Amino acid sequence: MFQINAKKLGFAFGLTGALIYLGCMIVMITAGKEGSIIFFNSLLHGLDTATIIRMDVSLTEALLGIVQTFILWWLIGACIGVFYNVQMKNK
Numbered sequence: 893m894f895q896i897n898a899k900k901l902g903f904a905f906g907l908t909g910a911l912i913y914l915g916c917m918i919v920m921i922t923a924g925k926e927g928s929i930i931f932f933n934s935l936l937h938g939l940d941t942a943t944i945i946r947m948d949v950s951l952t953e954a955l956l957g958i959v960q961t962f963i964l965w966w967l968i969g970a971c972i973g974v975f976y977n978v979q980m981k982n983k
Contacts, residue, residue, distance in 0.1 A: 893980050893981075895977050898971075898973030898974045898977065902965075902966040902969035902973065903969070905966060906963065906965045906969065909964065910958050910962045910965075913958050913961045914958065917954060919932075928941075929945055
């Protein structure tokens with residue numbers, strides 16, 4: 893029976909989430925407000941992001957966002973690992 897290391901899976905999820913967050917930051921820095929709106933509107937199937945995109949994000953707020961994103965996705969990944977392991981034991 894294969895068991896998933898829940899902590900390692902959580903770390904992989906958390907790191908992936910943080911990288912996606914950093915990617916969003918890079919898009920916003922390089923594309924500017926109008927380019928970001930175009931990018932995120934096309935990514936979100938035409939959902940209009942013009943009213944929710946805010947360009948005046950402080951460095952502290954951005955760093956806190958990366959940490960929060962990592963923690964949230966770490967918890968999601970760890971839960972998936974634990975749930976998988978529990979289901980495999982019940983077979």
